[in-house]
Amino acid sequence: MNTLRKFITYYSPYKTVFFIDLLCAAFISIVDLAYPQILRVLTNTLFTKDSSLILHALPFIAAGLLFMYLIQSLCKYYVSYQGHMMGACMERDMRRQLFDHYEKLSFSYYSKNNSGQMMSKLVSDLFDIAEFAHHGPENLFISVVKIIGSFIFLFLINARLALPLAIIVLCMFVFSIRQNKKMQETFMDNRRKIGDVNASLQDTLAGIRVVQSFTNEEIERKKFQKSNHAFLLSKKENYHCIGSFMGWNLLFQGLMYSVTLIYGGYLIAKGFMNVGDLAMYALYIGIFISPIQILVELIEMIQKGLAGFRRFLDVMETEPEIKDAS
DSSP: OHHHHHHHGGGGGGHHHHHHHHHHHHHHHHHHHHHHHHHHHHHHTGGGSOHHHHHHHHHHHHHHHHHHHHHHHHHHHHHHHHHHHHHHHHHHHHHHHHHHHHHHSOHHHHHHSOHHHHHHHHTHHHHHHHHHHHHHHHHHHHHHHHHHHHHHHHHHHOHHHHHHHHHHHHHHHHHHHHHHHHHHHHHHHHHHHHHHHHHHHHHHHHTHHHHHHTTOHHHHHHHHHHHHHHHHHHHHHHHHHHHHHHHHHHHHHHHHHHHHHHHHHHHHHTTSSOHHHHHHHHHHHHHHHHHHHHHHHHHHHHHHHHHHHHHHHHHHTOOOSSOOOO
């Protein structure tokens, strides 16, 4: 939590862009939630009227929908462009701050830490942080709005069918929390291993003349293969966690569709639900599933970003042994 609080401080220079980004994300979500409800209202009211009345109303409905989707597309443009620029600016700020801090550190720090590891923290780690800085809050906000909004509509349409779905979502949430801890460990190990690869490569290339002079190519090749294979093993564990996480979440999603079809058919047979409402349920289940899939993918991005930011903080919180007189 302390790490997250420190990360949030880097949004301060871009508060306006950030809040407009979230506002646009909210509108995008609301439009997606509104369409099935608009369809349901029109199906139960206007489309049951006389054909002349329907034809008279259709141009106005078309104009309203066109305006709604035009605003949504402009919001998507802002989110995709300005949101990414905000993340890139934060990446630039962190990279400048990290470089300035490197220049202040004592010789003992450079004796203990390989320059390849330091380059990894300055380049690849910060790229993942920038992606997380933009997509993290935005996708999380969109997903939460869609999940809560669609669940409200599901309960309003038929509470009996919504209850078993709520139980499945709760199980899914508990599983995600437990799996999240494993993913944190694997992503942090993954960051260290790619740093080792960079360190081995940097050492070899920087001293390539000495290596070739003493015909030590085979020794350097074995050193690099060792760090490269260790990185592969780290990625293997990493992908195992991701595969398990995504596979189980897909099973939970399939259970939602199954419960909707089977239990929904039972409720129709008992007279507790009509066919039209079940069709609306299918639409909202689709809207509900989509943000869950986004959240599943977002977990990987968050773990990568936070792992990189922790490594960034490790350097920034290292105090130089000798400080300039102020």
